[in-house]
Amino acid sequence: MSSKLSHNVLPGFRLSLGYAITYLSLLVLIPLGALIAKSTALSPADFWSVATNERALAAYRVTFGASLVAALINAVFGLIVAWVLVRYPFPGKRFVDALVDLPFALPTAVAGITLTTLYAGNGWLGQLIEPLGIKVAFTPMGIMVALTFVTLPFVVRTLQPVIEDIEPEVEEAAATLGASRAQTLWRVVLPQLFPAWLTGFALAFSRAVGEYGSVIFIAGNMPMVSEITPLLIISKLEQYDLVGATVLAVVMLVISFVLLLSINLLQWWAANRHSGRSPVEALAPGARVEGAGA
Amino acid sequence: MKRTLFTAALALAAFGAQAQTSLLNVSYDVARDFYKDYNPLFAAAWKAKTGETLELKQSHAGSTKQVRAVADGLEADVVTMNQATDIQFLADKGLVAGDWAKKFPNNASPYTSTMVFIVRKGNPKQIRNWPDLAKSGISVILPHPKNTGNGRYSYLAAWGWAQRQPGATEASAKGYVAALLRNAPLFASGGRDATTTFMQRRLGDVLLTFESEAELIAKEFGRGEFEVVYPSESILAEFPVALVDKTVDKRNTRKQAQAYLEYLWSPAGQENAAQNYLRPRDPVVLKKYAAQFPVIKTFTVDEVFGGWTKAATTHFKDGGSFDQLYVNK
Amino acid sequence: MSGRIANTESRGVRWLLCGIAFIFLFLFLVLPLAAVFSEALAKGWGAYLEALKEPDTLKAAQLTILIAMAVLPLNIAFGVATAWAIAKFDFRGKSLLTTLIDLPFAVSPVVAGLLFILIFGAQGWFGPWLAARDIKIIFAVPGMVIATLFITVPYIARELIPLMQAQGREEEEAAVSLGASGFQMFWRVTLPNIKWGLLYGVILANARAMGEFGAVSVVSGHIRGETNTLPLHVEILYNEYNAIGAFAAASILALLALVTLVAKTFVEWRMRRETEVLLAALPPERNAGGATPRINGNQT
Numbered sequence: 001m002s003s004k005l006s007h008n009v010l011p012g013f014r015l016s017l018g019y020a021i022t023y024l025s026l027l028v029l030i031p032l033g034a035l036i037a038k039s040t041a042l043s044p045a046d047f048w049s050v051a052t053n054e055r056a057l058a059a060y061r062v063t064f065g066a067s068l069v070a071a072l073i074n075a076v077f078g079l080i081v082a083w084v085l086v087r088y089p090f091p092g093k094r095f096v097d098a099l100v101d102l103p104f105a106l107p108t109a110v111a112g113i114t115l116t117t118l119y120a121g122n123g124w125l126g127q128l129i130e131p132l133g134i135k136v137a138f139t140p141m142g143i144m145v146a147l148t149f150v151t152l153p154f155v156v157r158t159l160q161p162v163i164e165d166i167e168p169e170v171e172e173a174a175a176t177l178g179a180s181r182a183q184t185l186w187r188v189v190l191p192q193l194f195p196a197w198l199t200g201f202a203l204a205f206s207r208a209v210g211e212y213g214s215v216i217f218i219a220g221n222m223p224m225v226s227e228i229t230p231l232l233i234i235s236k237l238e239q240y241d242l243v244g245a246t247v248l249a250v251v252m253l254v255i256s257f258v259l260l261l262s263i264n265l266l267q268w269w270a271a272n273r274h275s276g277r278s279p280v281e282a283l284a285p286g287a288r289v290e291g292a293g294a
Numbered sequence: 295m296k297r298t299l300f301t302a303a304l305a306l307a308a309f310g311a312q313a314q315t316s317l318l319n320v321s322y323d324v325a326r327d328f329y330k331d332y333n334p335l336f337a338a339a340w341k342a343k344t345g346e347t348l349e350l351k352q353s354h355a356g357s358t359k360q361v362r363a364v365a366d367g368l369e370a371d372v373v374t375m376n377q378a379t380d381i382q383f384l385a386d387k388g389l390v391a392g393d394w395a396k397k398f399p400n401n402a403s404p405y406t407s408t409m410v411f412i413v414r415k416g417n418p419k420q421i422r423n424w425p426d427l428a429k430s431g432i433s434v435i436l437p438h439p440k441n442t443g444n445g446r447y448s449y450l451a452a453w454g455w456a457q458r459q460p461g462a463t464e465a466s467a468k469g470y471v472a473a474l475l476r477n478a479p480l481f482a483s484g485g486r487d488a489t490t491t492f493m494q495r496r497l498g499d500v501l502l503t504f505e506s507e508a509e510l511i512a513k514e515f516g517r518g519e520f521e522v523v524y525p526s527e528s529i530l531a532e533f534p535v536a537l538v539d540k541t542v543d544k545r546n547t548r549k550q551a552q553a554y555l556e557y558l559w560s561p562a563g564q565e566n567a568a569q570n571y572l573r574p575r576d577p578v579v580l581k582k583y584a585a586q587f588p589v590i591k592t593f594t595v596d597e598v599f600g601g602w603t604k605a606a607t608t609h610f611k612d613g614g615s616f617d618q619l620y621v622n623k
Numbered sequence: 624m625s626g627r628i629a630n631t632e633s634r635g636v637r638w639l640l641c642g643i644a645f646i647f648l649f650l651f652l653v654l655p656l657a658a659v660f661s662e663a664l665a666k667g668w669g670a671y672l673e674a675l676k677e678p679d680t681l682k683a684a685q686l687t688i689l690i691a692m693a694v695l696p697l698n699i700a701f702g703v704a705t706a707w708a709i710a711k712f713d714f715r716g717k718s719l720l721t722t723l724i725d726l727p728f729a730v731s732p733v734v735a736g737l738l739f740i741l742i743f744g745a746q747g748w749f750g751p752w753l754a755a756r757d758i759k760i761i762f763a764v765p766g767m768v769i770a771t772l773f774i775t776v777p778y779i780a781r782e783l784i785p786l787m788q789a790q791g792r793e794e795e796e797a798a799v800s801l802g803a804s805g806f807q808m809f810w811r812v813t814l815p816n817i818k819w820g821l822l823y824g825v826i827l828a829n830a831r832a833m834g835e836f837g838a839v840s841v842v843s844g845h846i847r848g849e850t851n852t853l854p855l856h857v858e859i860l861y862n863e864y865n866a867i868g869a870f871a872a873a874s875i876l877a878l879l880a881l882v883t884l885v886a887k888t889f890v891e892w893r894m895r896r897e898t899e900v901l902l903a904a905l906p907p908e909r910n911a912g913g914a915t916p917r918i919n920g921n922q923t
Contacts, residue, residue, distance in 0.1 A: 008711070008712055008713075008792075009796055009799050009800065010711050010712070010792060010795050010796065010799060010808075011799065011805035011808070012707060012708075012805055012809075013708060013711075013712045013714075015704070016704040016705065016707040016708040017708040017712075017714070019700075019701070019704045019705075020701065020704050020705035020708055020709075020720070020780075021720075023701045023705075024705075024720075024723055024724065024776070027769070027772055027773055027776060028723065028726055028727060028773065028776060029723070030742070031738035031739060031741070031742055031773070032726065032730070032738065034738060034741040034742050034747070034748060035734070035737070035738055035741060038741055050612075053612070054621050055617065055620070055621055077643065077644070077647040080640050080643050080644050080647070081644045081647060081648060083640060083644075084640050084641050084644040085644075087631065088637055088640075088641060090641065094887075094888060096648060097887075098880070098881050098887070099648065099652045099653070099656070099881075100648075100652070101826055101827060101830040101880045102652055102655075102656060102830075102877060102880050103652070104827060104830035104831040104834050104880070105830040105831075105833055105834045105876050105877060105879060105880030106655075106659070106834055106873060106876060106877055106880075107834050107835075107836045107853070107854030107857050107858070107873060107876060108732075108834070108836050108837065108854075109836055109854070109857065109858050109861070110659065110854075110857055110869075110870070110873040110876075111655065113487075113490070113861070114655045114658045114659055114662070115655060116491075116495070117490075117494065117495065117658060117662075118654060118655065118658055120491075120495035120496075120497065121495065121496070121497065122495060122496050123495070124654065124658070125650075125654065137495075138479060138480040138497075148651060149651050149655065152651055152652070153827060153830075157782065157823045157826075157827055158781070158782060158785060160819070160823060161782070161786045161819040161820035161823055162785055162786055162789055164819055165786060165789060165790065165819075181631075181632055181633070181636075185632075192789060195785050195788060195789070196785035196786070196789070199781060199784070199785050202725065203725065203728055203777070203781060206725060206728040206729040207728045207729075209729060209731075210728070210729055210730055210731030210732060210734070211731070211732075212731055212732060212733050212837055213732070213836050213837050216483040217483055217487060219480075220479070220480035220481065221438055221480060221481040221482075221483065222480065222481065222620075223617070223620035223621070224620055224621065229731075230731040230733055230734075231441070233731065233733060233734060234441055234733060235438075235440050235441045236612070237358070237359075237362065237733075237737075238358050238440065238441045238442075238610075239440075239606065239610060239611050239612065240358070240362075240383055241611075241612070244612065245734075245737070246737075249730070249731065249734040249737070252729070252730075252731065252734075253726070253729060253730060253734075256726075256728075256729030256730075257722060257726065257729065260722045260725045260726070260729060261718060261719065261722040264718040264721045264722050264725070265718045268717070268718050318846065323859065323862045323863070324862060324863060326859070326863055327863065351846050351847065351849065352846070352847050353844055353845040353846045353847065354845060354847075354859055355840070355845045355859070359840075359841075360845070363762060363844060363845075365745065365746070366740050366744035366745050366746065366747070366750075366761065366762075367743075367744055367745035367750060367754065367761055367762060368761075368762040368844045369762075484862065485862075486861060486862045486864065489864075510863075510864040511864070513864055514864040514865075514866060
């Protein structure tokens with residue numbers, strides 16, 4: 001820790017880290033500690049049987065599966081949207097840009113009701129797709145649609161500032177060195193975007209896992225088929241089973257924590273791999289462009 | 295008229311907002327219309343009787359959630375709920391008297407309702423009674439039987455009917471409910487969501503809901519789209535009320551809170567219930583509004599299920615009859 | 624732009640990407656937004672405006688804005704400090720710290736509310752202590768602010784970390800070696816560099832703070848005109864069969880999100896003007912090459 005620090009002349013490390021840790025402890029860690037403490041009111045055996053109940057297992061599958069699909073959809077389309085929003089001029093761009101935040105501002109229940117109305121058999125979209133045999137509302141597909149909507153801003157908004165920050169010189173240099181546009185994008189631009197892209201994906205995924213308000217309207221909520229874990233938590237609370245609810249919450253927390261930690265480690269690994277070489281060096285070893293990378 | 299009364303009440307509330315006595319009524323979600331009309335009535339009556347101006351605050355959300363909030367410190371003077379389990383929970387926590395059901399007449403429930411069927415105009419599938427709901431090819435819309443108050447009443451109504459049939463056994467009742475739930479394409483997230491699914495999204499042949507809700511449906515979607523079908527018998531939904539002893543003692547509002555709840559049984563309070571399509575307990579008022587409340591045979595949760603606590607354990611707790619229908623099939 | 628070397632995609636690819644982006648946004652953003660307004664206006668403009676004028680709706684809107692205003696400054700300070708520590712320094716456990724920042728995302732909003740009940744509720748850790756002193760946190764505005772803080776903890780920090788990482792630390796190191804104080808360095812170098820990320824973070828956190836339902840719902844108490852935010856009010860109106868009122872209130876939230884558009888445009892305009900003034904003041908030879916300030920960041 002200190003060996004690397006000694007090279008760093010920048011101020012404010014202790015202050016900023018201390019502040020971050022204090023704030024996080026008060027607001028996040030202590031409350032989560034309370035949750036875990038509550039769940040330990042059960043013996044380990046009881047905890048395990050609540051956590052691995054058949055319906056809970058089915059719900060984990062639905063929740064994590066649908067969240068993964070939604071995050072992947074957003075990873076692909078969010079990248080394209082962010083690129084288009086930053087790089088291409090088109091009329092109405094500001095409006096489209098502002099629209100991206102909509103899923104956060106709209107209360108999730110409204111999002112759920114609206115999406116269900118759109119995709120139900122007589123809705124604007126349902127009318128078009130149900131004759132094709134595709135049912136979205138009240139199926140696990142509906143869960144994916146709701147989660148895609150709710151987490152849409154993450155990938156776009158994490159990528160946008162990074163794309164805006166790419167120096168055009170680097171791309172120009174790559175082109176001067178004879179790289180085709182596709183090569184430049186693939187070897188120079190995408191590696192720079194990768195850490196942010198992964199962050200956006202991770203955030204979208206973890207937010208999707210916990211989402212409740214929008215999903216319950218469109219899911220159909222059939223046990224074993226389209227029941228998400230947060231619904232089971234509510235179900236336990238409705239039976240005044242607070243401890244049971246905290247058990248499921250802790251399970252979700254642990255799974256999400258492990259997933260997030262792996263993604264963050266992967267991201268650091270990727271960032272470190274690229275930080276050794278400038279993006280242009282990656283394309284044409286030996287070339288050195290001033291001002292790019294360290 | 296109602297509107298002006300409401301505005302007047304608001305103006306009054308704003309006028310004397312300083313140190314005047316206030317009461318907080320923590321209630322379930324669709325009760326707002328009822329108490330919005332009831333509060334000015336009571337405030338006026340109380341003012342006439344004692345000269346004191348009361349500020350009446352309302353809080354509405356899902357019944358069980360509200361009760362948990364009260365247990366966790368929301369300072370309700372009175373709770374007005376839609377099932378006895380919720381108030382019993384507060385009694386178990388010591389916030390409400392253990393014999394709360396005896397503190398007021400009629401099981402402390404000033405009005406009632408019952409479960410009815412809503413079908414499409416002209417009743418194209420000829421749905422008349424409970425057995426029709428379990429027939430194949432019928433699609434039934436109801437809220438989640440485990441997670442919502444309406445859903446629990448729907449489930450118990452169906453189960454209760456089946457169990458009261460001649461020669462019925464527990465297995466036959468369970469079989470009937472299983473067949474009925476197989477006809478449910480989804481479980482709505484709440485009463486309102488079930489209605490939207492049935493009325494606006496045009497899903498299902500029959501909707502299970504409270505009699506009082508049928509009027510709200512008419513208000514929102516018009517009367518020309520649906521019909522109400524009364525089955526041969528149904529469940530009596532009671533809406534119990536209670537004083538929260540802990541709060542009224544702390545805030546010194548017992549007198550006012552007691553009067554607030556008692557006034558629900560007064561002719562004015564009972565009329566207000568009838569106007570909100572809730573069945574009044576007072577036979578005189580009930581007779582006056584007989585046209586809107588067809589006679590229907592009802593059974594209570596106590597009669598058929600031995601009380602809410604027992605019903606909840608048998609049917610809705612994890613591993614209860616509802617869960618058994620879906621797991622280990 | 625076409626005169627330059629191939630630093631943008633061919634026309635065909637551009638059209639294709641735009642097409643994909645527009646179809647995706649149309650399906651997932653424009654249609655739902657249109658549906659919200661179509662529901663809100665189902666009974667005409669008169670009914671819509673009438674619904675907006677309802678006193679409880681106005682109170683709820685005020686409370687929503689109040690909570691967002693309380694939450695944002697705290698989260699900005701946290702976000703900038705945390706991103707500074709994580710992006711500019713190497714220390715053990717960095718990935719762990721980053722993951723801890725992400726945790727609130729992974730906590731279901733229904734559980735997030737519950738956390739604070741476990742701490743401040745009547746049966747919670749501090750409940751009896753607070754009750755004895757008659758301090759109200761839960762089921763009052765402070766509890767709602769805390770729950771919203773929890774929900775929005777990650778947004779600004781997570782927006783800034785990848786950006787500050789990508790930027791490296793040369794510029795700040797240069798400033799410090801030239802004798803700038805920490806404050807000067809932050810104000811003159813760091814802040815201008817992170818302004819877009821910070822802005823996006825604030826916009827997101829703001830939108831989320833205003834739109835949050837689940838967590839706030841658990842700690843609100845739902846008292847009309849007192850502890851109902853707009854999202855809570857929307858749900859209540861909907862459950863009361865007042866669809867017009869519900870969707871009208873939801874449309875305000877959608878509009879509040881669009882207000883950030885105005886804010887962003889304004890900030891962009893200010894920034895551009897400042898850099899133009901700055902560039903004009905610089906001698907021409909310093910105004911070229913890799914040291915060009917990033918004024919082209921948002922080419923339009």
